[in-house]
Amino acid sequence: xxxxxxxxxxxxxxxxxxxxxxxxxxxxxxxxxxxxxxxxxxxxxxxxxxxxxxxxxxxxxxxxxxxxxxxxxxxxxxxxxxxxxxxxxxxxxxxxxxxxxxxxxxxxxxxxxxxxxxxxxxxxxxxxxxxxxxxxxxxxxxxxxxxxxxxxxxxxxxxxxxxxxxxxxxxxxxxxxxxxxxxxxxxxxxxxxxxxxxxxxxxxxxxxxxxxxxxxxxxxxxxxxxxxxxxxxxxxxxxxxxxxxxxxxxxxxxxxxxxxxxxxxxxxxxxxxxxxxxxxxxxxxxxxxxxxxxxxxxxxxxxxxxxxxxxxxxxxxxxxxxxxxxxxxxxxxxxxxxxxxxxxxxxxxxxxxxxxxxxxxxxxxxxxxxxxxxxxxxxxxxxxxxxxxxxxxxxxxxxxxxxxxxxxxxxxxxxxxxxxxxxxxx
Amino acid sequence: xxxxxxxxxxxxxxxxxxxxxxxxxxxxxxxxxxxxxxxxxxxxxxxxxxxxxxxxxxxxxxxxxxxxxxxxxxxxxxxxxxxxxxxxxxxxxxxxxxxxxxxxxxxxxxxxxxxxxxxxxxxxxxxxxxxxxxxxxxxxxxxxxxxxxxxxxxxxxxxxxxxxxxxxxxxxxxxxxxxxxxxxxxxxxxxxxxxxxxxxxxxxxxxxxxxxxxxxxxxxxxxxxxxxxxxxxxxxxxxxxxxxxxxxxxxxxxxxxxxxxxxxxxxxxxxxxxxxxxxxxxxxxxxxxxxxxxxxxxxxxxxxxxxxxxxxxxxxxxxxxxxxxxxxxxxxxxxxxxxxxxxxxxxxxxxxxxxxxxxxxxxxxxxxxxxxxxxxxxxxxxxxxx
Numbered sequence: 001x002x003x004x005x006x007x008x009x010x011x012x013x014x015x016x017x018x019x020x021x022x023x024x025x026x027x028x029x030x031x032x033x034x035x036x037x038x039x040x041x042x043x044x045x046x047x048x049x050x051x052x053x054x055x056x057x058x059x060x061x062x063x064x065x066x067x068x069x070x071x072x073x074x075x076x077x078x079x080x081x082x083x084x085x086x087x088x089x090x091x092x093x094x095x096x097x098x099x100x101x102x103x104x105x106x107x108x109x110x111x112x113x114x115x116x117x118x119x120x121x122x123x124x125x126x127x128x129x130x131x132x133x134x135x136x137x138x139x140x141x142x143x144x145x146x147x148x149x150x151x152x153x154x155x156x157x158x159x160x161x162x163x164x165x166x167x168x169x170x171x172x173x174x175x176x177x178x179x180x181x182x183x184x185x186x187x188x189x190x191x192x193x194x195x196x197x198x199x200x201x202x203x204x205x206x207x208x209x210x211x212x213x214x215x216x217x218x219x220x221x222x223x224x225x226x227x228x229x230x231x232x233x234x235x236x237x238x239x240x241x242x243x244x245x246x247x248x249x250x251x252x253x254x255x256x257x258x259x260x261x262x263x264x265x266x267x268x269x270x271x272x273x274x275x276x277x278x279x280x281x282x283x284x285x286x287x288x289x290x291x292x293x294x295x296x297x298x299x300x301x302x303x304x305x306x307x308x309x310x311x312x313x314x315x316x317x318x319x320x321x322x323x324x325x326x327x328x329x330x331x332x333x334x335x336x337x338x339x340x341x342x343x344x345x346x347x348x349x350x351x352x353x354x355x356x357x358x359x360x361x362x363x364x365x366x367x368x369x370x371x372x373x374x375x376x377x378x379x380x381x382x383x384x385x386x387x388x389x390x391x392x393x394x395x396x397x398x399x400x401x402x403x404x405x406x407x408x409x410x411x412x413x414x415x416x417x418x419x420x421x422x423x424x425x426x
Numbered sequence: 427x428x429x430x431x432x433x434x435x436x437x438x439x440x441x442x443x444x445x446x447x448x449x450x451x452x453x454x455x456x457x458x459x460x461x462x463x464x465x466x467x468x469x470x471x472x473x474x475x476x477x478x479x480x481x482x483x484x485x486x487x488x489x490x491x492x493x494x495x496x497x498x499x500x501x502x503x504x505x506x507x508x509x510x511x512x513x514x515x516x517x518x519x520x521x522x523x524x525x526x527x528x529x530x531x532x533x534x535x536x537x538x539x540x541x542x543x544x545x546x547x548x549x550x551x552x553x554x555x556x557x558x559x560x561x562x563x564x565x566x567x568x569x570x571x572x573x574x575x576x577x578x579x580x581x582x583x584x585x586x587x588x589x590x591x592x593x594x595x596x597x598x599x600x601x602x603x604x605x606x607x608x609x610x611x612x613x614x615x616x617x618x619x620x621x622x623x624x625x626x627x628x629x630x631x632x633x634x635x636x637x638x639x640x641x642x643x644x645x646x647x648x649x650x651x652x653x654x655x656x657x658x659x660x661x662x663x664x665x666x667x668x669x670x671x672x673x674x675x676x677x678x679x680x681x682x683x684x685x686x687x688x689x690x691x692x693x694x695x696x697x698x699x700x701x702x703x704x705x706x707x708x709x710x711x712x713x714x715x716x717x718x719x720x721x722x723x724x725x726x727x728x729x730x731x732x733x734x735x736x737x738x739x740x741x742x743x744x745x746x747x748x749x750x751x752x753x754x755x756x757x758x759x760x761x762x763x764x765x766x767x768x769x770x771x772x773x774x775x776x777x778x779x780x781x782x783x784x785x786x787x788x789x790x791x792x793x794x795x796x797x798x799x800x801x802x803x804x805x806x807x808x809x810x811x812x
Contacts, residue, residue, distance in 0.1 A: 082772060084765035086502070086786075091766065120557065120730075124531050127557065127730050128766035134734050135770050143557060143730055145564070148529070150538055150552025157574070161567035165558055337552070338539025363502045366762060370507065371536040374498050378543060391500065 005262045010245040014226055017241065019106065021231045025054055026108035034178050037113035037133065040307045042121025042146055042329035044170070046190035046234035046316065051178035055231045056113060058129070062093040064105035066281030066395030074100060075396050088125045088364040089396040091132065098136055115177045116141040117170065122148070122306070122334030123367040142173035146329040152340045154330045162326035188318040190234035195315040200242035201228055202310050207249050208299035209352050212269045214252035216259035218298035219288040222279060229307030234316075261292045270295030271416055274348045276341075276375065277360040277368050278303045280392035283400045287392070290406050294413055298358075300348040302341070305333035312344075334367045342375050346382040355416045357387040358409075364394045386419055388412035429624075429650035432643065436627035439634050440676070443490050443513065447635050448481045449521050459523040459583060461549075464510065464534055465671040466726060467700040468526050468553055469572065469715050471599050474637060475591040476579040481522060482633025482697070485509045488675040488790045498540070504760040505788045506672035507537045514544055524549030524582060530671055530728040531763050549582050551575065557730040559720045568719060572712040592711035600704040602637050605644040607699060610691065612648060614748045617688035618658045620651050623680045629695045630673075659686075662808040665750045666692035667741055667771065668757030668764040670726045672789050681794040682754065686805035690748040693726060700724050727763035738774030745780050751808045754801065755784035781808060 007015075028035060034053045038044065040060065048055045065071040074096025075089050081099065083092050097103070097110075104110040116139060118130040127143075134141045144165050147158045171182050204224055208217045215224070224245060232238040252258075258266035262285055273291075275298045280287050291298070308314070309331050317324040333341070349357055357379045361369050376387040390408045393399035439447055452458045461473045462483040470480040486492060486509025494515045495508030513519050525548065527538035538552040554571055556564030580587050609628065613620035628647050632640040666682070670693040682689060701718045725731070725740035745753060753775055757764035768784060775782045783804045785797060 082769045084768065084786075086760045087762055087765050124535070124728075125762055125766065128727065128763060131731060131734075131737065131770060132766065135737070135773070138734060141734075143732070145557035145730070147554050147567070148535055148552060150527075150535070150554065155574075157567060157570040161556075161558075161563065164563045164566075168560070168563060169558070337542070338536055339542055341539075342543070361500050363500075366503065366532040366536075366760075369500060370503055370533040371498075371540050373500070374540050374543065 006260060006264045008248050008260055010241060010248055011223060013241055013244060014223060017227060017232060017237055021054075022104050022106040025056055026104050026106060026110060028054065028111050034114040035111060036115045036117045036174070036177075038117040038119055039121070039126050040229050041123065041332040041334060042119040042144070043229075043233075043307070044117065044119060044144075044325055045231065046187055046194055047170070047174065047325060048117070049190055049234055050183060050186040051174045051180045053115075053174065053178050056110070057230055058094045058133070059090050060230055061097060061105065061110075062090040062395050063281050065093055065097060067284055068105065069282065069397070071096075071282060071395035072397045088129070089394050090364060091125060091129045093395045094129070095132065095136070112137050113139055115139060115173060117144070117173075118142065119144040119146065119329060121146040121329045122332050123365075125367070140173060140177055142169055144170055144329070146335060148335055148337070149330060149340070150337055152337045154327065158330055159323065159326050162329060163322050166322050166325060184321055187321045191316040191318040191321055191324060193236060193239050194234045195318070197228055197233065197238040197242045198308075198310045198315050200246045201225065203246055204242070204249050205300070205304060205311055207253065210253060211272070211353055212256065212258050213272065213297050213299045214249050214257060214259060216261070216266075216292075216298050217304060218275045218279065218301040219284070219291065220259050221298070221301055221304040225304050225307060259297060261288065263289075263292070266292050266295070266297065268295040269297050271413055272297055272299045272352065272354045274299065274345060274352060274354045274357050275301040275303070275360060276345060276357060276372060278306070278362050278365060278394060279360065280400050281395050282397040283402065286402060287400075287405065290409055294409065296409075296413065299352040299354055302333055302344065305344075307332065309333055309336075338371050338375060342378045345375065345379045349379060349383045349385050354385065355419070356385040356412070358412065359387065359389045361389060361391045362394055363391065363399050364396070386412070386415045388415065427646050427650065429647070429654055432647050432650060433624050433627060436631040436643070439631040440627045441487070441489050442634070443486060444518055445481065445521070445634055448479055451479055451636060452521060460521060461524045461526060461579070462519060462522040463526040463553075464506075464528060464530075464537075465697065466528060466530055466728060467697040467723075468528055469575075470637070471592055471595040471711070471715065472572065472576050472579060472587065474595040474598065476583050476587050477585070478523070478579065478583065479636060483510060483513065483519065483525070484630075484633060484673050484695070485789045486512055487673065488677070488792070502760055503533055504672055504758050505790060506758070507533050509789065510537065511540070511544075514541065522548075524551070526551055526553045528553045529555050531761070533762075534671070549578060551578065555719065559732060561717065561720065565713075565716050565720050568716040569712050572715060576712065589711050593707045596705050596711060596714065597707045598637055598641075600707070601641050602632070602644075603699060603701060603704060605641060605648070608648060609644055610699070612651065614690045617661075617663065617690055618656050619654050622683055622689035622692070623676060624651075626676065626679050626694055629698050632698055633695070660809070661686045661688045662752065662805045663688050663690045663748065663750045664752050664754050664804075665690060665741065665744050665748060666694070666754050666756055668727070668755045668761070668768060669694050670696045670728070670764070671761060672758035674756065674787050675789060675791055677794055678756070678787055678791060678797060681798045682801045685798045685801035686809075687754070687801055690750050691744045693724075696724050696726060727767035738771045741771055742774060742778060742780070745775075752781040752783075752804060754804065755782060757784070757786055759786045759788050
């Protein structure tokens with residue numbers, strides 16, 4: 001494998017943003033800034049920032065540790081402490097990081113959070129994860145319970161419930177911990193910047209509809225959504241990043257280029273896939289290479305919707321600042337019921353002219369994984385396109401079997417070829 | 427009725443994966459309807475007030491061979507959704523008019539959507555409960571969710587469900603709650619008379635028969651068990667924790683007993699005693715149910731614990747009140763809530779010098795020897811050193 005990674009300007013920009021953010025997080029002793037630990041889906045970054053606080057996301061730390069091959073020993077440490085081998089490896093990587101001195105991915109000690117802001121969206125594990133963190137840190141904790149949209153719709157009752165919690169619990173907790181009074185206009189400004197960035201993100205993601213796609217919406221997609229899913233939604237940096245990114249993709253379309261990969265431009269688009277489920281992080285590059293070596297491009301993915309479903313029209317609305325945060329939390333991908341997820345996948349297969357659906361089933365993540373086999377069957381039934389299934393994990397290297405994944409992918413590509421041949425005959 | 431006969435009847439009900447008792451109840455009147463529900467808790471009072479039968483569908487146990495269900499799930503998902511799917515796709519639940527999937531974990535939550543796709547013509551609902559326990563916030567939300575549920579049932583039956591009707595059902599369920607508490611109290615005081623395996627099937631029977639019948643059954647059981655002349659064994663007293671959703675095979679309960687442990691409290695079939703106190707029967711029934719949920723309900727890993735110091739308190743109180751000598755954490759494999767919470771509970775027990783062990787099971791676990799050895803060693807340890 002070529003070890004020299006080809007990067008575009010937006011990638012360099014993002015790397016600098018992440019570095020600055022970790023530096024800000026690990027220097028709060030000097031800066032006096034407060035930290036809120038929270039989760040990606042349903043994160044309230046605009047609100048947190050309006051109190052001058054920083055946002056620390058345990059999943060992102062776990063991902064960073066996974067990509068740096070550090071998560072395996074952390075997980076095993078947590079298991080030695082009594083955490084079950086059956087549960088989410090993000091949780092165990094996070095617990096293990098603490099037991100190893102809580103060193104941030106920039107190599108500096110991560111300060112303890114001042115507030116645990118549990119926005120419980122689309123995943124039950126979050127709830128116990130934060131209880132575990134509270135068990136370790138003992139700091140103030142505030143819960144935002146976001147109801148699951150079991151009937152596929154957001155009801156007034158759900159929205160009112162979330163709004164009330166924001167007003168009566170979350171905002172007072174942020175005021176208390178930060179010592180800053182809530183300023184709705186500051187929040188509106190942040191939300192306005194979020195919406196601007198979201199417009200360009202959607203444009204980028206929808207560029208996958210081009211045949212030939214200028215992006216890979218899964219492996220490349222995780223870079224594209226990095227700023228908006230993490231500490232940067234609502235910042236000018238995110239607005240700038242998505243403007244630059246869009247410019248790069250516009251150029252790729254003009255030049256009829258495929259996605260950029262770590263080894264440069266992808267020469268050929270042989271297979272167009274929709275992917276369901278998160279990626280594996282411990283072997284991310286090796287995993288991606290299995291796709292681009294075969295000319296397989298992911299044109300749409302659901303993982304890029306886990307921190308917000310923007311392509312179906314939602315934008316943060318500065319005119320309704322509290323309600324819009326509620327709608328955002330309620331609408332995240334894994335907070336949608338399975339029939340809605342099937343609709344989304346089937347539509348992606350059609351709208352993005354995909355050859356089929358590939359599911360990366362993640363051992364750690366029941367929120368995504370439970371029901372995926374049935375979802376595949378349904379999508380196949382509706383679209384007539386083949387679906388396939390691989391199994392990996394988020395950050396536990398013990399569950400990544402390169403040979404198995406590669407074998408399954410090769411079989412899947414053969415299936416697509418057969419389908420194409422059948423269509424030509426018909 | 428003799429104890430043996432009561433237990434035999436309960437065992438038949440427990441093992442009947444065709445739910446014949448519920449079918450017979452329904453067949454007696456063409457207007458009758460049945461609502462299935464999964465663990466842990468649903469407000470059965472509303473179903474009852476609608477004239478329908480609440481039917482606990484708590485997996486396929488060790489009796490059911492899962493053939494189709496495995497095709498719906500990856501290897502790392504627990505067994506209860508597989509066996510529930512099996513019950514559904516094999517037609518065993520065709521007579522059921524609606525299904526409720528309570529908020530407990532991501533797997534059961536997602537199963538609600540799968541059921542909507544499997545039986546699109548049926549009443550299928552995800553039943554959400556608040557994780558915010560303030561009356562004006564979580565309470566209001568939950569009351570409106572209960573109203574929505576009540577209205578859904580009214581549409582299904584074609585009849586409105588009045589506040590009075592729900593209050594009457596609450597009164598009936600108060601009787602059941604009171605008797606369930608009495609049975610558990612009796613077992614705690616006389617565990618050699620009320621074997622855990624017998625209490626288990628008695629409680630399990632309550633899932634599949636009308637509440638009126640279950641009330642009568644528990645009364646008979648208490649009278650008969652009290653008459654039993656069984657020897658007091660040199661067993662230690664333990665509390666079981668972590669078994670609130672997928673249920674253990676009955677053999678597992680028996681194995682723990684045979685290994686020298688009296689089970690003096692557990693969280694099996696917790697829905698039977700989810701609401702810890704009797705409820706008022708003269709108020710706004712849905713508000714009463716909501717308030718009871720918020721302030722007087724049992725604790726499990728499926729609930730958010732709002733204060734750090736309260737984590738494990740419910741279990742600790744159970745240990746204290748039942749004079750237990752130790753805790754056995756017995757959770758189903760791949761049960762996220764129970765397994766995530768276990769380290770916190772274990773720490774809490776350690777802080778209070780309560781000995782504990784843990785193991786995992788599946789509803790169809792067949793090999794009991796390792797569990798017998800583990801539980802036996804634990805019992806010996808308690809007897810020798812505690």
